[in-house]
Amino acid sequence: MTFVIIDYGKMSLVLAINSLYTNNVKNKRGENMIVQVRSIVKRYGNVLANDHLSLELHSGEILGLLGPNGAGKTTFLNALLGNTSIESGEIKVFGKDIEKFALKIKKDVGVVPQDLAIYEDLTAIENVTFFGELYGLSGKDLKIKVKESLEFTNLYERRNEFPKKFSGGMKRRLNIACSIVHRPKLILFDEPTVGVDPQSRNHILQAIKTLNKEGSTIIYTSHYMEEVEEICSRIVIIDKGKVIANGTISELESFIMDEQIINIQINHVNYNIVEKIKKIYGVKDCHIKNQVLTIISKYGVQNITQILNNLNQENCKIININMEKAHLEDLFLTLTGRTLRD
Ligand SMILES: Nc1ncnc2c1ncn2[C@@H]1O[C@H](COP(=O)(O)OP(=O)(O)OP(=O)(O)O)[C@@H](O)[C@H]1O
Ligand SMILES: [Mg+2]
Numbered sequence: 001m002t003f004v005i006i007d008y009g010k011m012s013l014v015l016a017i018n019s020l021y022t023n024n025v026k027n028k029r030g031e032n033m034i035v036q037v038r039s040i041v042k043r044y045g046n047v048l049a050n051d052h053l054s055l056e057l058h059s060g061e062i063l064g065l066l067g068p069n070g071a072g073k074t075t076f077l078n079a080l081l082g083n084t085s086i087e088s089g090e091i092k093v094f095g096k097d098i099e100k101f102a103l104k105i106k107k108d109v110g111v112v113p114q115d116l117a118i119y120e121d122l123t124a125i126e127n128v129t130f131f132g133e134l135y136g137l138s139g140k141d142l143k144i145k146v147k148e149s150l151e152f153t154n155l156y157e158r159r160n161e162f163p164k165k166f167s168g169g170m171k172r173r174l175n176i177a178c179s180i181v182h183r184p185k186l187i188l189f190d191e192p193t194v195g196v197d198p199q200s201r202n203h204i205l206q207a208i209k210t211l212n213k214e215g216s217t218i219i220y221t222s223h224y225m226e227e228v229e230e231i232c233s234r235i236v237i238i239d240k241g242k243v244i245a246n247g248t249i250s251e252l253e254s255f256i257m258d259e260q261i262i263n264i265q266i267n268h269v270n271y272n273i274v275e276k277i278k279k280i281y282g283v284k285d286c287h288i289k290n291q292v293l294t295i296i297s298k299y300g301v302q303n304i305t306q307i308l309n310n311l312n313q314e315n316c317k318i319i320n321i322n323m324e325k326a327h328l329e330d331l332f333l334t335l336t337g338r339t340l341r342d
Pocket of ligand 1: 076114
């Protein structure tokens with residue numbers, strides 16, 4: 001174990017995590033390394049989409065990659081497979097340099113893209129067969145794996161139908177069936193539950209757990225902390241192209257253990273009060289949005305009277321108030337002052 005300090009503005013997150021990069025395929029604990037990314041930089045014009053981003057993935061993990069819109073998640077997944085050029089940094093998948101071995105590596109990777117990649121003019125079974133052939137499967141092996149993929153995603157009964165007849169959730173499941181037909185060692189899921197009904201969502205999350213139990217290592221990107229909490233063994237949070245937190249659920253929870261979130265709805269927007277509240281003992285941060293003051297305070301510190309006095313002095317009337325202990329969902333807020341889905 002090494003301790004890494006991730007600087008993010010005035011917040012610093014200290015977590016016990018594994019060394020961010022090793023040259024060997026096995027790390028110090030002897031685990032197989034599936035992905036080793038060191039300090040990649042990717043720019044689109046003036047936008048720094050990946051800003052010295054480093055990340056490791058061990059065999060058998062389900063890694064949750066969490067971040068708001070535009071954080072750089074899809075860019076990272078594209079860079080990982082060599083589908084987009086990077087300005088600097090190093091990427092190894094299965095211990096091999098992606099630049100030199102992209103074709104060989106991709107044979108063992110399944111990608112479930114953010115935008116659906118299925119053919120509307122092919123039936124479900126034709127779609128999965130097509131992708132199976134692309135990955136080099138043929139004959140009896142192809143037939144068996146196509147059937148298993150359709151059964152696994154609960155689409156076998158509907159195999160002869162065209163995707164245009166499918167719901168959003170079924171299309172997503174077909175997208176997954178196409179991506180896993182070749183039994184990849186590593187599967188990249190890019191927000192696979194967006195726009196799906198709760199039943200399909202649960203099916204997708206359970207399917208990911210099963211794929212992992214059957215031997216696939218997984219990266220799962222999402223905007224939703226509750227999803228990554230449900231299925232992931234480790235969570236990496238990225239914002240503005242940078243890793244701002246990296247740890248197991250209990251490691252991340254320990255960071256917010258002593259915090260509470262106080263939400264106070266007031267009758268008018270007042271930025272003066274924000275600065276005043278920030279100075280109160282025990283207050284870690286305060287910001288205002290739509291007349292709601294959100295205050296991150298040390299748990300157990302009795303500063304609510306002072307906060308209310310300040311509101312009174314500024315002639316702010318309280319419309320509503322609630323206080324609760326911070327949950328993992330609030331970690332992004334406590335690190336950045338913003339919510340994951342603004
Ligand atoms: N092809 C492109 N051309 C120009 N800018 C791009 C391109 N792709 C991504 N970007 C920019 O790079 C940044 C990161 O985008 P990316 O798609 O990686 O974010 P994301 O975390 O996947 O977001 P989302 O959750 O919305 O999918 C954004 O500012 C985006 O506008
Ligand atoms: Mg994306």
